[in-house]
Amino acid sequence: MTPPTSFLINGRFLTRRATGVDRFARELVQALDELIRAGDPLTAGTAWTLVVPTTASDLPALHSIAIERSGEAGGIGWEQLHLPRVVGDRVLVNLCNVAPLRLRKQAVVVHDIAPVRVPQSYSRGFRAWYRLAIPWLCRRSQGLFTVSSFSASEILEHCRPPRPPVVVTEGCEHMTRIEADQRIHTRLGTSTRPYVLAVGSLAPHKNFDLLVEAMRRLDQPNFDVVIAGSIDPRVFGTDASTLPAVVKRAGFVDDGELKALYQGAACFVFPSLYEGFGLPPVEAMACGCPVLASDIAVLRETCGGAALHFDPHDPAALARLIERVLGDATLQAELRRRSLERAAELRWDVAARALLEGLRQRFMSATID
Numbered sequence: 001m002t003p004p005t006s007f008l009i010n011g012r013f014l015t016r017r018a019t020g021v022d023r024f025a026r027e028l029v030q031a032l033d034e035l036i037r038a039g040d041p042l043t044a045g046t047a048w049t050l051v052v053p054t055t056a057s058d059l060p061a062l063h064s065i066a067i068e069r070s071g072e073a074g075g076i077g078w079e080q081l082h083l084p085r086v087v088g089d090r091v092l093v094n095l096c097n098v099a100p101l102r103l104r105k106q107a108v109v110v111h112d113i114a115p116v117r118v119p120q121s122y123s124r125g126f127r128a129w130y131r132l133a134i135p136w137l138c139r140r141s142q143g144l145f146t147v148s149s150f151s152a153s154e155i156l157e158h159c160r161p162p163r164p165p166v167v168v169t170e171g172c173e174h175m176t177r178i179e180a181d182q183r184i185h186t187r188l189g190t191s192t193r194p195y196v197l198a199v200g201s202l203a204p205h206k207n208f209d210l211l212v213e214a215m216r217r218l219d220q221p222n223f224d225v226v227i228a229g230s231i232d233p234r235v236f237g238t239d240a241s242t243l244p245a246v247v248k249r250a251g252f253v254d255d256g257e258l259k260a261l262y263q264g265a266a267c268f269v270f271p272s273l274y275e276g277f278g279l280p281p282v283e284a285m286a287c288g289c290p291v292l293a294s295d296i297a298v299l300r301e302t303c304g305g306a307a308l309h310f311d312p313h314d315p316a317a318l319a320r321l322i323e324r325v326l327g328d329a330t331l332q333a334e335l336r337r338r339s340l341e342r343a344a345e346l347r348w349d350v351a352a353r354a355l356l357e358g359l360r361q362r363f364m365s366a367t368i369d
Contacts, residue, residue, distance in 0.1 A: 004047040005364050008090040011052035015074035020279045025095035031352035036064035042356040091363050107143030112276025113154050118205035135159040143362040147277040150298035166358035170277050171348030175286035181256030194223040197265035199280045207271040213315035228253045262287035267325050278302045286343040290335030306342035
């Protein structure tokens with residue numbers, strides 16, 4: 001009998017506050033676990049372990065993927081120095097852009113090349129590290145994955161890997177499992193006036209200045225703008241500018257608060273100039289929220305016709321679009337319907353199967369009928 005192919009998942013993402021790529025990793029691991037538990041044919045002949053530093057907490061509840069604690073220190077040192085020593089003959093699977101540079105027998109998910117395309121959003125040190133590590137990993141790793149066709153084209157152009165990356169799209173049904181925490185409305189004072197919601201960091205490429213400028217174009221708007229998210233000074237090399245009083249800074253919000261904000265918003269605005277996928281718009285869609293998104297290729301791909309798009313360099317156009325949506329209840333209802341339909345198409349089990357298929361092609365000789 002052929003022994004199973006053993007996969008080891010890099011669990012460094014469980015040692016830090018979750019960002020979009022960390023959400024991707026956690027949800028994908030849980031979807032994989034469910035597929036293994038259900039005996040999905042794509043999991044046949046495989047064995048899975050999630051390796052984490054001993055300091056990791058808030059571990060996912062897994063049924064079929066073992067959890068291995070190893071090494072006290074987390075961070076880049078654990079990933080680059082300790083992790084390669086414990087891999088052995090297993091295939092290392094890295095879900096959050098970076099992986100040990102010395103390994104070849106590994107798979108890596110590169111979400112985007114944002115530090116190359118929008119360098120102003122990142123510190124000098126982070127840019128230097130990324131520009132060294134990502135092309136190296138794309139060319140050297142035996143398995144290469146990404147999260148959208150747009151990102152695949154970006155990686156092919158900039159990193160020139162020996163073969164195209166496999167696309168593993170993202171899901172959003174995790175929002176349906178979260179209980180909304182309506183107390184956020186009391187804290188922010190968002191129960192009395194309609195509000196437009198935006199989510200993300202204040203990094204320049206997130207383009208929140210456009211939304212602020214759009215508000216200035218409106219004559220005494222009868223709604224507020226809520227911006228949820230936090231800034232990581234270790235990564236983003238910029239300070240948050242002072243925002244007008246009509247804009248409410250929610251700061252970091254947990255999943256329950258975020259869901260309540262999505263559900264209560266008149267619409268969700270995503271003005272980003274660059275993304276690898278764009279998870280916030282589809283999270284909003286999963287909550288039935290109308291979405292207005294930048295007219296850039298990746299967001300047209302991600303939103304799949306369910307959003308209204310605007311020129312991310314034209315605040316007047318965004319102002320007109322917000323007024324149009326907030327003034328038309330029929331349009332809002334239509335956008336909510338489209339949002340829920342698109343959200344139903346984006347599932348983590350689909351993403352997990354795409355990952356499994358790619359891993360079988362690169363690391364296993366057996367095929368699935």
